[in-house]
Amino acid sequence: MKIYKYVLMAVPMALLASCSAEEGTDPGTNPTPAVTVYTYDVTDPALNPDNDVRVRFATNSAAREVYYLVERASDISEFIKENGEEAYVNRVIENGEKIAVEGAVNTDVNLTDIHGDCVISAVASNGTYGKRGTATFTGLDWTDVVEGTFYINQGFVGTQSTFATLQKCVQDPTLYRIEDAFAVGSSVKMQLINVFGEDEDGKYQLFRIPQTNTPFTVRLQGYDEPQPLWVQDIGYWQGQESFVTSVSGFENGMYEDHSAFFQFAWMAGNLGCIGYETPSFFIPTAE
Numbered sequence: 001m002k003i004y005k006y007v008l009m010a011v012p013m014a015l016l017a018s019c020s021a022e023e024g025t026d027p028g029t030n031p032t033p034a035v036t037v038y039t040y041d042v043t044d045p046a047l048n049p050d051n052d053v054r055v056r057f058a059t060n061s062a063a064r065e066v067y068y069l070v071e072r073a074s075d076i077s078e079f080i081k082e083n084g085e086e087a088y089v090n091r092v093i094e095n096g097e098k099i100a101v102e103g104a105v106n107t108d109v110n111l112t113d114i115h116g117d118c119v120i121s122a123v124a125s126n127g128t129y130g131k132r133g134t135a136t137f138t139g140l141d142w143t144d145v146v147e148g149t150f151y152i153n154q155g156f157v158g159t160q161s162t163f164a165t166l167q168k169c170v171q172d173p174t175l176y177r178i179e180d181a182f183a184v185g186s187s188v189k190m191q192l193i194n195v196f197g198e199d200e201d202g203k204y205q206l207f208r209i210p211q212t213n214t215p216f217t218v219r220l221q222g223y224d225e226p227q228p229l230w231v232q233d234i235g236y237w238q239g240q241e242s243f244v245t246s247v248s249g250f251e252n253g254m255y256e257d258h259s260a261f262f263q264f265a266w267m268a269g270n271l272g273c274i275g276y277e278t279p280s281f282f283i284p285t286a287e
Contacts, residue, residue: 004216033063033124037135042110050140052112055120057133061103063124068109070095072118072138076135089132092123114139116171142167142177148284150181154266155275156218156229159246166258168281176207176254178282182214188231190254197247204253205238209233210246218268227269236275237265250276258284 038056057066069092080088087221101124111120117138124130143145150164162180166175169175174192174250181188197204209232217226233252235244243250244263254260265273 017200028114030054030060033064033126033128034060035063035066035122035124035130035133037068037120037122037133037137039120039137043249044110047112051114051134052110053114053120053136053137055102055111057099057107057109057122058175059101059105059107059124063101063103063130064126065080066099066101066107067082067093068099068120068122070111070118070120071116073119076121077117085132088121089123089129090123092132093125093129096121096123108162111137115141138171140172140175141170142179143170145176146284148259149285150178151281153278153280154264155278156266158214163248166260166284178260181282182216182225186213186215188212190252190260192254193245195245195247197251197253201259202255202257204246204255204260206247206251206253207260208235208241209252209264211236218274220268220271220274227271230262230267232267234263234265234276237267237276258282 012227036058040054040056042052042054057068059066063249076088079091094230099109114137118136119136120137122133124133129204145166145168147163147165150162152160155244162183164181165179167177167179169177176190176192177187178190179187181223182266189210189212192205192207195206197206199217211230211232213228213230213268216229233244234250242248244252250263252260260282264276264280266275270273
């Protein structure tokens, strides 16, 4: 697993009193070093949110260094079963990456190329060692299902078609994605739900579409800079899942032959929805 260079994010001591528990810092007076581990989506567009994660190591005032190690959850469980928790703490110290810290700070690290169900373990130290802090992250892997073409017909980006591949997630059999749907490297995920519809083209299974960035931008009157376009399903846009968890005319569906229709809500920056009427389609290549 590749580890990106860490970035220290020190919290000024004068502000510690105003930090909430969610921020992660715990100034305290405990002489035993401690670390709490949090995970967040990566924000760097060069990183891959399927396999990369931003991790925050939040230490207390006694900590002077942190050791962290990422390993598969099953391997850790087996190790602890055979050797005990204390032995695994020593393993983190002996084999993990080391970060110097100065007491109660938040230290953010981008961890990359993670696959499968993994645990991020961390141990704080000041000459003595505290308890292991942990967080989990599942790196997604994909298998190809069928190749095809993704069609977009949207007023702000025009009519476009791209060669794309329907893929299924190894870790979650209800999760699919259209790889390269909007462009090379720009995919859209489809989370199947246990609801079905039927029309003249056959039976289809409904799915949700989480927030997805696209490579497109749009120029809108009153704004100097072009606004980035992103999509999500209409249920997420409206904050009401019933729009897309029943056959309502706003749902998204995948047919038994793996063709699919997408009723996107097209969002511009943080300005809201600018279009949702025209569906997009994935059509498998005929064999």
